[in-house]
Amino acid sequence: MRPFLYQRATDPDMAVQALGAAAAANNPLTQATAQPLAGGTTLIDLMKLDVMRPTAIVDINPLAQGWSAIEPDGENLRLGALAKMSDVAVHDEIQRNYPVIANSLKLAASAQLRNMATLGGNVMQRTRCSYFRDVSYENCNKRNPGSGCAAMDGVNRMHAVLGVSDQCIATYPGDFAQALIALDATVEITGRSGSRSMPFAELHKMPGSSPDIETTLQPGELISAFTVSGRWPRSVYLKARDRQSYEFALSSAAIALDVQDGTIREARVALGGVATVPWRAREAEALLKGQRFDDGLAQRAADAAFADARGRRHNSFKIALGKRVVARALQQAVTMEI
Amino acid sequence: MPDNSSSRPSGFDRRAFMAGAAGSALVPMTARAAAQDPRAPAAQDPSAPVDVTLHVNGKDRRLRIDARTTVLDALREHMGLTGSKKGCDHGQCGACTVLIGDRRVVSCLTLALAAEGQEITTIEGLATDDRLHPMQQAFVDNDAFQCGYCTPGQIMSAIACVKEGHAGSEADIREYMSGNICRCAAYPNIVAAVKQAAPEILKG
Numbered sequence: 001m002r003p004f005l006y007q008r009a010t011d012p013d014m015a016v017q018a019l020g021a022a023a024a025a026n027n028p029l030t031q032a033t034a035q036p037l038a039g040g041t042t043l044i045d046l047m048k049l050d051v052m053r054p055t056a057i058v059d060i061n062p063l064a065q066g067w068s069a070i071e072p073d074g075e076n077l078r079l080g081a082l083a084k085m086s087d088v089a090v091h092d093e094i095q096r097n098y099p100v101i102a103n104s105l106k107l108a109a110s111a112q113l114r115n116m117a118t119l120g121g122n123v124m125q126r127t128r129c130s131y132f133r134d135v136s137y138e139n140c141n142k143r144n145p146g147s148g149c150a151a152m153d154g155v156n157r158m159h160a161v162l163g164v165s166d167q168c169i170a171t172y173p174g175d176f177a178q179a180l181i182a183l184d185a186t187v188e189i190t191g192r193s194g195s196r197s198m199p200f201a202e203l204h205k206m207p208g209s210s211p212d213i214e215t216t217l218q219p220g221e222l223i224s225a226f227t228v229s230g231r232w233p234r235s236v237y238l239k240a241r242d243r244q245s246y247e248f249a250l251s252s253a254a255i256a257l258d259v260q261d262g263t264i265r266e267a268r269v270a271l272g273g274v275a276t277v278p279w280r281a282r283e284a285e286a287l288l289k290g291q292r293f294d295d296g297l298a299q300r301a302a303d304a305a306f307a308d309a310r311g312r313r314h315n316s317f318k319i320a321l322g323k324r325v326v327a328r329a330l331q332q333a334v335t336m337e338i
Numbered sequence: 339m340p341d342n343s344s345s346r347p348s349g350f351d352r353r354a355f356m357a358g359a360a361g362s363a364l365v366p367m368t369a370r371a372a373a374q375d376p377r378a379p380a381a382q383d384p385s386a387p388v389d390v391t392l393h394v395n396g397k398d399r400r401l402r403i404d405a406r407t408t409v410l411d412a413l414r415e416h417m418g419l420t421g422s423k424k425g426c427d428h429g430q431c432g433a434c435t436v437l438i439g440d441r442r443v444v445s446c447l448t449l450a451l452a453a454e455g456q457e458i459t460t461i462e463g464l465a466t467d468d469r470l471h472p473m474q475q476a477f478v479d480n481d482a483f484q485c486g487y488c489t490p491g492q493i494m495s496a497i498a499c500v501k502e503g504h505a506g507s508e509a510d511i512r513e514y515m516s517g518n519i520c521r522c523a524a525y526p527n528i529v530a531a532v533k534q535a536a537p538e539i540l541k542g
Contacts, residue, residue, distance in 0.1 A: 001406045003384035003385045003404070003405070003406065004384050004405060004406070005382065005384045005405070006388065006405040006449070006451045037449070037452065040447050040448065040449065040452065041429055041444075041447050044408070044429075044447045044448075044449065045428050045429055045447060048427065048428060049428075055384060056384075057405075057449075059449075059451070059452050061452060086441075090502075109517070110432065110516055110517020110518075111442060111495070111498070111499065111502070111504070111514050111515075111516075111517050112429075112432060112435055112442050112443050112444045112495065112517045113429060113444065113517065115441040115442060115443055116443050116444070116447065116448070245512070245513050245516035246516035246517055
């Protein structure tokens with residue numbers, strides 16, 4: 001790990017000033033010379049690997065007092081960005097009214113990491129692409145823009161089949177973000193010129209021709225909270241992986257439904273483990289809306305979700321697996337008792 | 339991780355003894371410590387050592403360390419507390435698990451500076467004078483290890499697992515202990531140990 005200056009941010013202004021001053025001269029944000037430290041489970045790991053090389057660390061944990069509240073008010077939900085994954089996962093009202101959120105968090109990482117990692121840091125978690133994480137590979141367009149992509153013709157079993165470009169096929173690794181995508185969440189952002197909000201779906205950027213730019217956050221900006229409108233008791237997170245616990249998704253689905261008298265009034269489908277960003281499967285949702293559920297409908301929705309998928313040498317199995325995960329998750333959501 | 343700290347390992351321990359017995363192993367650290375002037379670290383020099391007080395097993399420990407030092411390295415290299423083990427050093431294996439407050443965390447991904455002011459409990463802080471902690475005793479009773487390298491992390495994790503209320507069934511224990519890898523695969527006996535100790539720990 002390279003040397004860095006350690007600084008504690010005692011209020012949000014101090015944090016965004018310290019981060020913004022260093023970030024302004026840098027593009028992209030992930031290579032900014034000053035990086036915020038929350039749980040540290042991604043940042044410290046990537047600094048040890050020499051993938052991230054900040055010269056200043058701004059510890060934002062002292063902001064937790066104002067930024068870690070879990071606030072379901074009966075109709076809507078607000079989650080502070082510095083809330084710990086473990087605390088949100090076991091919260092009674094989250095489990096009851098937002099099971100897709102609770103389960104996406106419970107099925108992620110390990111108990112230790114969930115105790116450390118924050119919601120804001122979790123959505124900013126960086127890809128587990130082994131060529132990105134191993135700096136002995138020169139060619140990684142995310143780390144070294146323009147250098148090529150070792151994963152294209154390398155061992156790409158874990159890589160993405162949706163949202164890929166000819167520059168990058170790295171998978172977005174998280175779970176919680178899929179729940180936020182499915183629930184149409186809003187993200188609150190604090191920066192040097194105050195706060196702003198935007199749909200969470202606009203936070204992550206597909207790789208396109210610049211895989212090194214991963215989010216739309218501006219220099220010095222920090223995620224301060226997430227909000228969700230309404231309650232979603234009929235929602236599930238289903239995760240298929242190589243091990244039963246403590247493993248990243250090969251394929252996952254976040255499903256939220258509103259079913260009345262056997263008819264699907266509202267359907268939300270988000271996919272994980274298979275895409276370069278937290279993925280909303282709107283084609284699948286369109287097929288489901290207004291219909292009565294049966295296995296054929298689930299299959300057609302799953303097919304639609306993966307209609308544009310592009311597999312490579314080792315990861316084509318994710319298309320077949322992903323469809324089954326979507327169909328099974330839909331089945332679970334329809335039949336769950338609420 | 340390179341560690342330029344000028345802090346010296348404190349107290350007698352096997353590592354310090356073996357390093358000393360090996361002859362010149364301690365010389366570079368002494369030389370480096372002498373070359374730095376600890377009274378005047380340059381304010382903006384990221385390589386300058388920093389002062390931190392860690393509260394470990396009920397005692398305050400004042401250290402002068404490199405900002406890069408993790409809690410794990412602070413424990414092992416600067417305090418002589420080598421019970422917490424360095425397995426992967428990337429938060430994947432759980433061998434370095436300690437409690438910060440009442441939460442189990444991986445100490446290898448926790449900066450010592452970020453842990454200042456918080457209560458840290460390690461495997462060395464569990465036993466009283468003549469009595470093992472119930473979880474330690476349960477690991478002995480159930481033969482819940484072979485090589486023992488993962489054991490301190492398993493025990494710290496298991497205590498938190500019980501207190502969190504996640505030891506109600508074997509399935510829960512397996513799920514909530516999945517962050518601690520045992521390459522000897524002593525898992526069935528670890529589950530048995532957690533089950534044995536849970537009632538006593540919950541009783542208080």
